[in-house]
Amino acid sequence: MPIIVNLDIMLTKRNMKSKELAEIIGITTANMSILKSGKAKAVRFSTLEAICKALDCQPADILEYVED
């Protein structure tokens, strides 16, 4: 998939664990794992909004387009 999820990088920058983020944004750790591994087919705007709010970042900091 040409969309890369850079959630790990942002979590390291903010010194936050993925479990903590999952709790803040209200998703399960299993779904967080799907999101981080790039297996997710889609991301809801509400989830993206919650992630950006929790990590104090922009959507572009989390999502990146890389040509195959």
Add this chain to the structure above:
Amino acid sequence: MKDNTTILTFITWGLLLSAVSVLLNDMREFDFNQFKEFQNWAKTANKNDPWFTSKNAIQWSYYAINAGLFFWRGYLIYGFSYFLSILKEIENGNYFSDKNISYFKKIGNIFVWYTISVLVLRFLLAAIGESTFNFFNELKAEFTFLIPVGLAFFILAEIFKRGKETEEENDLTI
């Protein structure tokens, strides 16, 4: 939802049991001893006589076709039994499962093949009995409605296939 599934399961069991009992009763009334009579005749028959025109052979064919009709009725009941499997899957919460898709296809196949086979057997019966076989009259018989029903099950299988894909997509939407 579970209550509805339980009611439907009971109704399906009721229908299945009554269909099986009707079939068994018809089989009991059917004189299977005719086959033995044919075997006895086959042992003593003159080998030079043409086989297909002899009275016994025609009679035997008639009974063999009737037995075939019993087989297909049993096969149709077997097809109905897949409703129970579908209801079990629904009860377990697996609505758009691979199993349900294959059950719908199997039911569709059974319904369509039942109708085609019974039509062919009825044609053979008419041929043996030297009566007229009117294809369009046969199509008016109730059992031929199973062809559109079978096709409807194929369509349902396709819808469930698409439903499964959508469900998977939904599960992977965070």
